[in-house]
Amino acid sequence: MARLPEGTLMQRAATGLAAVCADLLGRVYGRRVVLLVGSGDNGGDALYAGERLARRGAWVGAVTAGARTHEAGLRALLEAGGRVVDRSAIAEADLIIDGLVGIGASGALREPYAGLAEEANAARGAIVAVDVPSGVDASSGRVAGAAVRARVTVTMGAYKTGLLVDPGAAVAGEVELVDIGLGAYLPDPDVAALTANDVDDLLPRPGKESDKYRRGVLGVAAGGDVFTGAAVLAVGGALRGGAGMVRYAGRRAPADQVRAHWPEAVVTLLDEPSVEHVGRVQAWVLGPGLGVDRWAHELAASVLASNVPVLIDADGLTLVAEDRGLLRREAPVLITPHAGELARLLRADRDDIEAARLDHVRRAAAELGVTVLLKGSTTVVAEDARPVRVNTTGTSWLAAGGTGDVLSGVAGALLAQGLSCYDAASCGAFLHGLAGRLAADGAPLAAADVAAAVPAAIRAVTSAGP
Numbered sequence: 001m002a003r004l005p006e007g008t009l010m011q012r013a014a015t016g017l018a019a020v021c022a023d024l025l026g027r028v029y030g031r032r033v034v035l036l037v038g039s040g041d042n043g044g045d046a047l048y049a050g051e052r053l054a055r056r057g058a059w060v061g062a063v064t065a066g067a068r069t070h071e072a073g074l075r076a077l078l079e080a081g082g083r084v085v086d087r088s089a090i091a092e093a094d095l096i097i098d099g100l101v102g103i104g105a106s107g108a109l110r111e112p113y114a115g116l117a118e119e120a121n122a123a124r125g126a127i128v129a130v131d132v133p134s135g136v137d138a139s140s141g142r143v144a145g146a147a148v149r150a151r152v153t154v155t156m157g158a159y160k161t162g163l164l165v166d167p168g169a170a171v172a173g174e175v176e177l178v179d180i181g182l183g184a185y186l187p188d189p190d191v192a193a194l195t196a197n198d199v200d201d202l203l204p205r206p207g208k209e210s211d212k213y214r215r216g217v218l219g220v221a222a223g224g225d226v227f228t229g230a231a232v233l234a235v236g237g238a239l240r241g242g243a244g245m246v247r248y249a250g251r252r253a254p255a256d257q258v259r260a261h262w263p264e265a266v267v268t269l270l271d272e273p274s275v276e277h278v279g280r281v282q283a284w285v286l287g288p289g290l291g292v293d294r295w296a297h298e299l300a301a302s303v304l305a306s307n308v309p310v311l312i313d314a315d316g317l318t319l320v321a322e323d324r325g326l327l328r329r330e331a332p333v334l335i336t337p338h339a340g341e342l343a344r345l346l347r348a349d350r351d352d353i354e355a356a357r358l359d360h361v362r363r364a365a366a367e368l369g370v371t372v373l374l375k376g377s378t379t380v381v382a383e384d385a386r387p388v389r390v391n392t393t394g395t396s397w398l399a400a401g402g403t404g405d406v407l408s409g410v411a412g413a414l415l416a417q418g419l420s421c422y423d424a425a426s427c428g429a430f431l432h433g434l435a436g437r438l439a440a441d442g443a444p445l446a447a448a449d450v451a452a453a454v455p456a457a458i459r460a461v462t463s464a465g466p
């Protein structure tokens with residue numbers, strides 16, 4: 001790094017930033033660009049990008065927000081024909097470059113930064129954020145107070161976690177990475193995201209020697225007299241997620257429904273809350289729609305007494321929240337809570353979890369000693385000593401009853417096929433999110449549509465190419 005002349009990184013950042021802005025403007029000459037310039041190097045990036053746009057004939061005005069301003073950057077802008085303007089220019093801009101704060105920010109935006117962010121949000125011009133939208137904590141995605149809502153975020157050197165995790169991700173818009181040559185100097189990340197190619201590489205596929213047993217048999221202990229549909233959806237997700245066979249075990253009402261919907265599933269009607277006589281499985285899904293009565297508790301204990309991996313969801317999570325001793329077992333456990341369920345497990349507040357998903361998913365994995373998939377607008381997967389995996393697929397249309405049951409079936413099927421909890425959870429979330437997008441295609445979906453779209457999602461990752 002010492003070999004680079006001072007300012008090289010900033011020049012590369014500014015070049016990348018100006019290119020994205022020019023693309024967005026279409027024609028640069030004669031367009032009005034307003035820079036929001038804070039007191040640090042984030043403002044410096046904005047000023048040098050402004051210089052480049054001014055040289056191409058744009059009208060560029062800088063609104064300086066801090067007690068000081070990046071001196072060399074400001075000089076360069078002025079020499080290129082730019083000027084310092086007051087904040088009234090924001091409303092008239094075709095494009096606004098947000099260089100208020102970047103990775104050096106701490107806490108909620110102070111004034112006048114917060115007010116400038118609000119004015120930019122209310123203006124008609126598109127906003128391009130430098131490195132991270134000001135107001136978003138780059139390391140976590142937390143937003144405390146005002147934040148810029150960007151059309152595009154141009155981020156320097158590496159994706160910042162806060163651009164992938166809500167609420168930060170929701171205001172980052174499209175994220176463009178500018179390679180400023182940091183590659184070799186970046187530390188090991190504590191957050192990662194799977195690509196379609198990663199999922200393609202991890203997905204088990206049947207070979208010549210495969211048979212239904214060797215591909216992986218998944219047991220599903222789900223559904224009760226009240227929620228029969230949860231069992232149907234979990235089994236549907238499992239069948240589409242590639243299990244060689246699905247064994248369903250449960251009470252009369254859900255068993256009848258599962259049999260009627262999925263002749264492919266092998267159904268065992270349970271007279272007693274025990275899975276001892278269900279036959280061999282390589283993994284279990286426990287909990288969707290199961291109920292929380294004594295019978296359900298005993299069934300959960302029986303499933304968890306097995307020596308195969310268990311995915312616990314929904315009512316299964318309520319049962320283990322009341323009796324955490326159930327989680328003490330040798331074989332792996334994957335839990336798939338939404339924020340409310342995790343709040344019960346951690347005795348924490350649901351809103352706190354929504355606001356700081358990374359902190360809480362890490363805490364849950366460490367405290368409970370299991371793999372945790374936290375569902376919601378950004379799904380995250382944590383396991384002790386591994387980077388948190390942030391899921392990048394999905395759509396808000398997935399916020400619909402029963403889609404979580406499908407996810408447990410899909411991830412359970414991957415567990416049964418031999419993936420670790422960490423990989424089954426993150427590949428399951430990726431495929432489920434992609435299936436959600438394909439099923440919705442801009443309109444409402446039903447949970448069963450998501451299960452039906454899982455094979456198309458698998459085909460899509462297979463054909464994504466390296």
Ligand SMILES: NC(=O)C1=CN([C@@H]2O[C@H](COP(=O)(O)OP(=O)(O)OC[C@H]3O[C@@H](n4cnc5c(N)ncnc54)[C@H](O)[C@@H]3O)[C@@H](O)[C@H]2O)[C@@H](O)CC1
Nearest residue numbers: 009010039040041042101102103104105106108109110131
């Ligand atoms: N570190 C690097 O290698 C590179 C950094 N670059 C840019 O430099 C940025 C980081 O620059 P800095 O470290 O100077 O920090 P920033 O420019 O992100 O912010 C620090 C400044 O903002 C003020 N500030 C902090 N929190 C605030 C708040 N809540 N409300 C109002 N003001 C607040 C501080 O007083 C300080 O002056 C990156 O985000 C990126 O844009 C790029 O130029 C490329 C290379």
Ligand SMILES: Nc1ncnc2c1ncn2[C@@H]1O[C@H](COP(=O)(O)OP(=O)(O)O)[C@@H](O)[C@H]1O
Nearest residue numbers: 338375376377395396398399401402403404405
């Ligand atoms: N706002 C959202 N944006 C994207 N995905 C969402 C959103 N809200 C929920 N989801 C996803 O939808 C599914 C809902 O699961 P869950 O909460 O268990 O519902 P249910 O119990 O009705 O199946 C999860 O996969 C979750 O990640």
Ligand SMILES: [K+]
Nearest residue numbers: 098101130134
């Ligand atoms: K910024």
